Amino acid sequence: MKKHKKTKKIKLITVKIFENYFEAHILKSRLESENIRSYIQDENMITINPLYNITLGGIKLKIESGDYEKTQTILKEIYDSPVTDENDEILICPKCNSDKIYSDFKSTKSAKGIISILISFLLLIYPIYYKTMRKCKECDFEFKI
Numbered sequence: 001m002k003k004h005k006k007t008k009k010i011k012l013i014t015v016k017i018f019e020n021y022f023e024a025h026i027l028k029s030r031l032e033s034e035n036i037r038s039y040i041q042d043e044n045m046i047t048i049n050p051l052y053n054i055t056l057g058g059i060k061l062k063i064e065s066g067d068y069e070k071t072q073t074i075l076k077e078i079y080d081s082p083v084t085d086e087n088d089e090i091l092i093c094p095k096c097n098s099d100k101i102y103s104d105f106k107s108t109k110s111a112k113g114i115i116s117i118l119i120s121f122l123l124l125i126y127p128i129y130y131k132t133m134r135k136c137k138e139c140d141f142e143f144k145i
Contacts, residue, residue: 011065012039015075017058021047024059027078034074036067051124083134093136093143100137107133107142 018024021043031038041060046053053059063071082090083101091101108117108130116130133142 012062013065013068014041014060014062015068015071016061018061019053019058021059024061027061030078031061031063031067031071031074034070036063036071036074038063091134093139093141095141095143096136096139098136098138102135102137103145105133105135105142106130107135109142 015038016024016027018027021040024040024043028038028040039062041062042052042056043059045056046059082099083103084090090099091103092099093101108114110131113130119125132145134145135142
């Protein structure tokens with residue numbers, strides 16, 4: 001009778017959830033450059049049909065539980081670094097002068113955005129219209145790219 005070796009179970013932790021696969025792969029490559037194994041879950045389903053994003057809870061980037069602290073340090077470094085423009089100058093909020101900015105924020109605050117949301121809800125389709133803006137993390141002010 002053969003004895004089976006016990007396999008070590010790896011506990012995976014979700015560290016970030018994405019709406020699109022390319023952002024997930026950028027972070028995955030950064031983590032792997034730091035020798036952190038990472039895995040992307042639900043990428044294919046959401047890429048094939050973006051409406052599954054809500055149902056599946058987004059594209060998940062997972063790591064092994066032992067790499068959690070190191071990953072958090074890397075994420076803090078990435079998300080706390082200031083956003084720069086094409087001239088490598090730090091962007092500052094025109095309202096409160098903060099340098100804590102979201103780049104590529106998807107805004108639907110205009111009349112077209114609200115109408116698009118209503119139509120997409122009624123027709124069960126993916127929202128058609130949004131503006132890509134920058135948004136201040138401090139005062140929530142949205143401004144053009």
